Amino acid sequence: MTSLDDLAGAARGGTLYGIGVGPGDVRYLTLRAAGLVRAVDVVAFFAKRGQIGNARRIVAPLMKDGQAEARLEYPVTDEIPAEHPDYQSQIAAFYRASAESLAALLRDGKSVGLIAEGDPFFYGSFMHMWRRLATDFPVEVVPGVTGMSGCWTRANLPMTWGNDTLSVLPGTLAEDMLVERLQHTDAAVVMKVGKNFAKVRRAVERAGLLSRAVYVERGTMQDERILALADCGEPAGVYFAMVLIPGEGRRL
Numbered sequence: 001m002t003s004l005d006d007l008a009g010a011a012r013g014g015t016l017y018g019i020g021v022g023p024g025d026v027r028y029l030t031l032r033a034a035g036l037v038r039a040v041d042v043v044a045f046f047a048k049r050g051q052i053g054n055a056r057r058i059v060a061p062l063m064k065d066g067q068a069e070a071r072l073e074y075p076v077t078d079e080i081p082a083e084h085p086d087y088q089s090q091i092a093a094f095y096r097a098s099a100e101s102l103a104a105l106l107r108d109g110k111s112v113g114l115i116a117e118g119d120p121f122f123y124g125s126f127m128h129m130w131r132r133l134a135t136d137f138p139v140e141v142v143p144g145v146t147g148m149s150g151c152w153t154r155a156n157l158p159m160t161w162g163n164d165t166l167s168v169l170p171g172t173l174a175e176d177m178l179v180e181r182l183q184h185t186d187a188a189v190v191m192k193v194g195k196n197f198a199k200v201r202r203a204v205e206r207a208g209l210l211s212r213a214v215y216v217e218r219g220t221m222q223d224e225r226i227l228a229l230a231d232c233g234e235p236a237g238v239y240f241a242m243v244l245i246p247g248e249g250r251r252l
């Protein structure tokens with residue numbers, strides 16, 4: 001029988017892999033992603049201070065004993081608003097230093113797998129490494145099942161029918177902007193709900209979409225919660241949370 005490692009292929013020394021590890025349930029990794037997690041010399045991951053790191057938690061069942069790891073710990077996350085100059089300078093310096101530490105491993109001939117929750121090219125911190133390293137080193141990006149795909153699947157919500165247009169909106173937008181965008185789309189996903197929950201809920205209600213909106217917290221993960229947004233009291237700023245508004249287009 002062909003083993004997972006044979007199917008997924010080997011990792012090349014000196015190459016950076018951006019590995020999408022899907023929305024939470026380890027069974028949603030692609031074969032290539034699962035194989036690479038086991039094949040690379042070093043598994044690198046971003047993590048919030050004092051926490052295990054979401055991508056690292058997802059791949060825990062796949063890691064080999066004693067496999068080398070590189071933990072890249074954010075100096076700040078949502079303690080300071082992303083628009084604040086302190087946030088931007090601290091994060092920019094952190095990304096520069098992280099890219100330098102990955103570059104040192106790559107120059108040393110190591111294969112490095114930077115794991116990313118969901119898909120690496122979709123609101124992923126991986127992109128800040130890709131931007132700094134892809135000109136000097138070989139890079140392979142492995143697509144992942146996005147968080148939104150995992151969430152609408154678990155919520156049992158077909159999202160786009162016929163000519164429906166889907167908008168993906170960050171919950172960090174100003175309330176009026178959210179209302180405006182929601183009024184001009186058929187279906188919507190509002191990401192980064194976390195600490196923006198109250199604003200997002202108000203915007204959905206003002207856009208007249210509350211009756212269709214579903215709140216999904218930690219979709220496909222162990223402590224997943226799915227409920228109508230209208231029935232949702234304010235949660236305690238859960239990072240992995242989104243609001244889904246399905247389209248109502250042509251059904252044959």
Ligand SMILES: C[S@@+](CC[C@H](N)C(=O)[O-])C[C@H]1O[C@@H](n2cnc3c(N)ncnc32)[C@H](O)[C@@H]1O
Nearest residue numbers: 023118119122123146147191192218219240241
């Ligand atoms: C920085 S973005 C990363 C997106 C990721 N690269 C992807 O492909 O889905 C983080 C946001 O994605 C959303 N998200 C990702 N996975 C999720 C999940 N399993 N359940 C709920 N929300 C999720 C949340 O809105 C969270 O604030």
